[in-house]
Amino acid sequence: MAAEQEIRNMSEDNIFDALMEQYGKAAGESISAMLKTKVEIKAPEKSETLVKDVEYSILEPALFVKSCLTSNAAGNIVMIFRQRDIQAFLNKLMGSDDLPDPDFEFDEVAMSAAGELLNQMVHSAAKSVAEYLENTMDSSDCQLFLSDSGQRLWEIMGEDAACKTTVIRYGMTIGDLMETEFLECISETATDSLMQEITVKKQKEEERAVREEEERNSIQIMDSMPDENGTGLLAAGRIDGTAYRETTQLQPVSIPQGNLGLLMDVPLHVSVEIGKTRRKLKEILSLNNGMVVELDKQADAPVDIIVNGQLIARGEVVVIDDNFGVRISEIVNTKSIIENGDL
Numbered sequence: 001m002a003a004e005q006e007i008r009n010m011s012e013d014n015i016f017d018a019l020m021e022q023y024g025k026a027a028g029e030s031i032s033a034m035l036k037t038k039v040e041i042k043a044p045e046k047s048e049t050l051v052k053d054v055e056y057s058i059l060e061p062a063l064f065v066k067s068c069l070t071s072n073a074a075g076n077i078v079m080i081f082r083q084r085d086i087q088a089f090l091n092k093l094m095g096s097d098d099l100p101d102p103d104f105e106f107d108e109v110a111m112s113a114a115g116e117l118l119n120q121m122v123h124s125a126a127k128s129v130a131e132y133l134e135n136t137m138d139s140s141d142c143q144l145f146l147s148d149s150g151q152r153l154w155e156i157m158g159e160d161a162a163c164k165t166t167v168i169r170y171g172m173t174i175g176d177l178m179e180t181e182f183l184e185c186i187s188e189t190a191t192d193s194l195m196q197e198i199t200v201k202k203q204k205e206e207e208r209a210v211r212e213e214e215e216r217n218s219i220q221i222m223d224s225m226p227d228e229n230g231t232g233l234l235a236a237g238r239i240d241g242t243a244y245r246e247t248t249q250l251q252p253v254s255i256p257q258g259n260l261g262l263l264m265d266v267p268l269h270v271s272v273e274i275g276k277t278r279r280k281l282k283e284i285l286s287l288n289n290g291m292v293v294e295l296d297k298q299a300d301a302p303v304d305i306i307v308n309g310q311l312i313a314r315g316e317v318v319v320i321d322d323n324f325g326v327r328i329s330e331i332v333n334t335k336s337i338i339e340n341g342d343l
Contacts, residue, residue, distance in 0.1 A: 075190025
């Protein structure tokens with residue numbers, strides 16, 4: 001409730017600043033969890049400028065990380081990191097506390113590992129912002145570019161050089177290893193899109209406040225209504241002139257058959273899982289065509305049929321014409337899909 005009241009009293013620009021702070025905090029927590037090292041991303045500093053005027057020479061040689069907002073938002077975002085900082089991330093990922101090597105080269109394997117790490121960070125940060133805004137905003141997977149390639153920032157962003165951009169500067173501490181910084185350049189389209197979502201969020205909070213106030217006023221009116229002769233609204237709650245409140249036992253909520261019929265047409269995501277395994281990062285990075293990865297399930301064991309993340313049945317894989325299928329051999333639980341609210 002306090003957070004909702006705070007949002008209602010904040011300007012949209014201040015909410016945007018809070019949003020960026022939330023983005024940085026979530027990104028830091030995500031990286032910390034993956035590296036098993038405390039990575040702290042400090043309060044951001046915001047400025048606005050033209051894309052061509054963004055100053056990032058202090059971060060050279062740099063790594064550009066481009067993503068695109070999707071679902072309830074649009075526009076490109078490019079983060080600019082020092083290459084040595086990303087190398088420090090990769091060292092930590094491999095369990096090494098070595099300082100970055102000046103002669104390190106970002107080959108295909110290093111770029112792939114960095115891309116996976118930064119993908120996780122960006123998606124976690126976008127999810128945190130979506131929760132704050134109460135929408136379904138997400139981010140596309142990242143594209144990585146080395147500044148050595150000669151591409152300009154506006155070319156990477158897909159913007160005109162004279163377009164405006166919102167620049168967020170974050171301070172960052174990587175364990176006890178180093179203190180550094182990185183930039184986040186938000187395109188004009190992405191900034192406008194986020195501001196629209198902030199406006200919607202603020203309107204929702206204001207409407208919620210009005211409803212809560214109306215409910216409080218309604219309760220106060222009911223409580224203050226006179227009952228002089230015991231024949232008013234409170235008469236049913238009096239015995240021998242003594243008022244009492246009747247206790248009502250709540251019954252479990254059931255879904256009406258009409259509504260259940262509508263729910264039956266809701267599409268669900270069905271997947272078949274043949275097995276799982278865990279491998280070290282160095283094993284993943286060494287995968288090549290033709291290599292076999294052994295799963296932790298016997299060849300004759302039934303496969304799991306998953307619906308919206310829940311195990312509902314087991315069966316065996318079959319071939320139908322040119323497609324794979326699954327023959328169900330055991331129903332685990334289908335009712336839980338409705339009971340758990342996954343519809």
